[in-house]
Amino acid sequence: MNNIALFGYGTVGKGVRELIDRNPLFHLISVFDRKEKEKELGSLLITSIDEIINDKEVDTVVECLGGDSLSYEVIKKALKNGKNVVTSNKETVSIHLKEYLSLAEEYRVSFEFEASVGGGIPLIYPLSIQKDFDEIYEIKGILNGTSNFILTKMQDDGMNKEDAILLAQEKGFAEKDPTADLEGLDMVRKGNILASIVSKKEIDNIDIPHFGISNINPQIIKEILRLGKTIKLVTDIKFQNDGLSIVICPFAISPENPLSTIKNEYNGVMIDGEYQEPLTFIGKGAGKNPTASAILQDLIRIEKKIPYPYQKITEKIKVKPDLKGTYLLFKADTLKAVNNPTFKQLKDADFICKME
Ligand SMILES: NC(=O)c1ccc[n+]([C@@H]2O[C@H](COP(=O)([O-])OP(=O)(O)OC[C@H]3O[C@@H](n4cnc5c(N)ncnc54)[C@H](OP(=O)(O)O)[C@@H]3O)[C@@H](O)[C@H]2O)c1
Structure with missing residues (x-):
């Protein structure tokens, strides 16, 4: 007992x-x-x-x-x-x-701390095991149910942002002030935890760049849908030879990518490794029952004496955000596609979206 x-x-x-x-x-x-x-x-x-x-x-x-x-x-x-x-x-x-x-x-x-990332999805434990035998290249995840719910309602049901936020609040998916979710701050913390487990390094939240969806509008959605893509707010973690990259930003995702199917308050995470090729985890990322279930998973592991012996986190590492790729930059009413933008170019835009 x-x-x-x-x-x-x-x-x-x-x-x-x-x-x-x-x-x-x-x-x-x-x-x-x-x-x-x-x-x-x-x-x-x-x-x-x-x-x-x-x-x-x-x-x-x-x-x-x-x-x-x-x-x-x-x-x-x-x-x-x-x-x-x-x-x-x-x-x-x-x-x-x-x-x-x-x-x-x-x-x-x-x-x-299984319940701290991805709500009810068993994620931290399997990732902790995988990193001991596999080389993990990338973790890409929709890790915030609030922003995903709002994006789904805007893209699938044509709602405007304000109504989508109100609906998310009515359903208990969004807080009174949803800024931290919309700006990607919640995903900064979750990205930090996942990256720390794999890299065994200490990471400062403040070093992780985040570009949110606060300024999204129907015109931007129309542009992305016209390209046959879906916008998702994604945490992208890359374990590269030249350093660890973590970026939180909207992605324009193709229909073939499993993350495009993650709708409403659901979370989805893809882990790509050398041996275990893309694994996709999907489930409810928040709420009373999913989160409590993740806590019970931990309690049962402790009781059965199979807790995961997490390795020591060693020195601090500075995140080196990888901004390579093509981004759509929205500023006022103009739209510009930019290859390999600078951090300043991204920060100066009203809304950015990385093309997949
Ligand atoms: N809700 C979710 O779906 C979810 C999912 C994943 C992770 N989490 C995490 O789980 C944690 C709990 O979330 P929650 O949604 O359950 O929060 P919550 O509903 O606000 O519950 C927190 C409880 O702790 C009490 N509390 C806080 N500070 C206190 C203090 N100084 N003295 C006494 N009581 C205090 C609160 O009382 P008052 O309300 O009176 O302050 C409240 O009853 C958070 O870290 C959250 O990020 C939540």
Whole structure:
């Protein structure tokens, strides 16, 4: 029996509780959240972090608070107190992965984060195994359900951006302020985590260029559809001899590419390696049930004593964005195709799209 303490009883935390309650391998013994949750949680609610962390009965901490500062405190204290940690929090993982893995090794516990990228898609674990026997060349993924939902509604149903955002908010796929999703910031964190696992290097989020879809409009969509392509916001990670490239940007994708079939709130990731030729993972990238399922995958691996022994993250690496290729640059009402643009040319445009 694995005794669990859950931090954060929101969308994901509630899903985790439901799955733990129906699984005899686990026992939820405490939940950290605000005092207002007492009605729902009764005696499970504990509002002191230290009381939970110092509880010798707790084997594993599941962190679903979000943000970085409090989560960092909780995760660090838990690992140092000999607790396994499972988290869905891409923000804190993308910033502190090196430290978390090294604390987990030092205190002989597990640190697992499958739910932090791709929601319910089992991705981090298979990628961690593949990178040990294969040479991974490229990871290309649609890793943000909000932006993909909005792009799908605009391209398939002819909606304008504002209505597509409203619909995404009504369905619970978009936050009140969707800027971080539309600008690709969420995908920066996820790209960082995937690239760190494969390269075993520390990467700063700030070094990863991102070009979002905030300025997309029906005219741009019309141009891309006229070319027989679909626009997708893509995280493109290339492991090259001359350095690691990560770029988040809209791609004009051909119908033959499996990523063109990833619609609405779904995520899709393609991993291209020397031996395992393109593998495509598809699933729901967010939401209560998919995300909680990924957390349970981690908990079960810990319980069955098959957690993945992630290698140490070593030195810091500076990302060298590969901007080679043909891009469509939209500025005011003009459209220009540019081969191998400079970073400045891309930043100066209202909207850019890489041609596949
Ligand atoms: N939702 C998804 O589909 C999804 C998918 C993948 C990953 N994730 C990640 O999973 C994490 C949790 O997401 P979520 O959607 O479940 O968030 P959420 O619904 O906002 O839940 C977070 C919970 O933690 C509580 N909390 C935060 N700060 C607190 C504090 N200082 N003291 C006490 N309680 C505090 C919140 O209470 P208040 O609301 O009162 O602040 C809330 O109940 C995030 O890192 C997110 O990025 C989410």
